[in-house]
Amino acid sequence: MQSLRDTWLLFNHYLTMTMRNPVMVIVGLFQPIVQLLLFAPLLEPIANTEGFPEGGSIGVFTPGLLVMLGITGSLFVVFGFIAELRAGVLERMRVTPLSRLALVLGRLLRDVVMLLLQATVLVGVAWLMGLRADPAGVALSMLIVVLLGLLVSSCSYAVALILQDENAVASVLNFLILPILLLSGITLPLTLAPNWIQNVAGVNPFAYAVDASRALFIGQFSNPAVWQGYLVMGVLAFLGVFWAVRSFRQGVA
Numbered sequence: 001m002q003s004l005r006d007t008w009l010l011f012n013h014y015l016t017m018t019m020r021n022p023v024m025v026i027v028g029l030f031q032p033i034v035q036l037l038l039f040a041p042l043l044e045p046i047a048n049t050e051g052f053p054e055g056g057s058i059g060v061f062t063p064g065l066l067v068m069l070g071i072t073g074s075l076f077v078v079f080g081f082i083a084e085l086r087a088g089v090l091e092r093m094r095v096t097p098l099s100r101l102a103l104v105l106g107r108l109l110r111d112v113v114m115l116l117l118q119a120t121v122l123v124g125v126a127w128l129m130g131l132r133a134d135p136a137g138v139a140l141s142m143l144i145v146v147l148l149g150l151l152v153s154s155c156s157y158a159v160a161l162i163l164q165d166e167n168a169v170a171s172v173l174n175f176l177i178l179p180i181l182l183l184s185g186i187t188l189p190l191t192l193a194p195n196w197i198q199n200v201a202g203v204n205p206f207a208y209a210v211d212a213s214r215a216l217f218i219g220q221f222s223n224p225a226v227w228q229g230y231l232v233m234g235v236l237a238f239l240g241v242f243w244a245v246r247s248f249r250q251g252v253a
Contacts, residue, residue, distance in 0.1 A: 010106025063213035074152035
């Protein structure tokens, strides 16, 4: 019970801090919306070609952008966290009775709520541009966004506790983010890619999230990509949270 109470208190604290300075939330939405406005129309000429998934250009591109939003938005929470590390926030928390589990869950809940808010705005903009998706599928795809946010945010916090340096973290992110995004099929479906790229993308867990979201958007609930996406994201989110909790307990021991 103490962990739940502490989690709620910290969640409200971090949420209040974010709402007082929502610049990062707004900036995090800027790139996906710009891509939706400027890149999605470029897909229309190839939307009817062989190998292009069902759903049309907007219906295929929007689920990919949700995954991209989950990756990029959750990755960059790490810089604010490192600033807190430098300010000695975790050091001061050593002398408090706060649950170590709550230190992680409070932050993760804040990150997930902000991510869902951004995702809702993004889907709203896509709807204004002509998106016509299955409402239940869109709602279920938000669960994938939640799992994705938990995975990426928790891993970001764990890496930050290990490196504790903005430059080192930025180098790691720059090294990983481009191949991850390209091999997820976010901008262009992987069904249009050569076989060797599709084979390499098979080991990228985020590609499963994209495929599952696209299937849900067109109401293909029995598509194997759906349960595969939930399974991969669920298992990895659990492992990511476990890693973050362990790192926090060691860092605030």
